[in-house]
Amino acid sequence: MAFTFNVEENKDKINDLCNFIDEKKDIPGALMPVLQKAQTIFGYLPEEILDLIAKRMKIFPAKVFGVATFYSQFSFIPKGKYKVAVCMGTACYVKGAQEILDEFCNRIGIEVGGTSEDLKFSVVQTRCIGECNLAPVLTVNEDVYAYVKKSEVRRILRKYK
Numbered sequence: 001m002a003f004t005f006n007v008e009e010n011k012d013k014i015n016d017l018c019n020f021i022d023e024k025k026d027i028p029g030a031l032m033p034v035l036q037k038a039q040t041i042f043g044y045l046p047e048e049i050l051d052l053i054a055k056r057m058k059i060f061p062a063k064v065f066g067v068a069t070f071y072s073q074f075s076f077i078p079k080g081k082y083k084v085a086v087c088m089g090t091a092c093y094v095k096g097a098q099e100i101l102d103e104f105c106n107r108i109g110i111e112v113g114g115t116s117e118d119l120k121f122s123v124v125q126t127r128c129i130g131e132c133n134l135a136p137v138l139t140v141n142e143d144v145y146a147y148v149k150k151s152e153v154r155r156i157l158r159k160y161k
């Protein structure tokens with residue numbers, strides 16, 4: 001699914017990024033910090049921003065895309081307002097984390113790593129978050145849910161609608 005990036009609504013953020021690029025563009029290896037800054041500002045790397053970076057830094061767009069796609073820290077889709085993170089560490093996995101993860105994805109209508117069209121939810125899987133005694137455990141932004149059952153997924157989602 002393609003998300004639309006609104007240039008007009010993001011004018012101030014684009015200006016911030018342009019100022020940052022102008023400060024850094026002559027420093028060798030500036031592309032990485034510029035991409036990191038762009039992701040911090042926008043929460044992800046829209047195609048329009050990758051094009052802008054290429055133009056302003058006077059480097060080929062293919063190079064910008066190549067570097068951005070090489071590193072997993074960069075995302076090309078926006079994050080949802082609520083980030084559902086299901087722990088898939090061993091303790092959670094053996095207690096049914098996979099079916100909980102699947103239930104979230106099915107109910108929201110996205111795949112793992114995806115964001116809903118209304119930008120409300122993102123779903124990701126995480127490694128052990130150090131709360132194995134609460135398995136299976138998940139978080140929605142700062143909220144932690146312990147001993148989660150598949151049948152509770154609907155109720156959890158309703159809290160954020």
Ligand code: FES
Pocket residue numbers: 087088089090091092093127128129130131132133135137
């Ligand atoms: S395995 Fe899930 S919290 Fe440790």
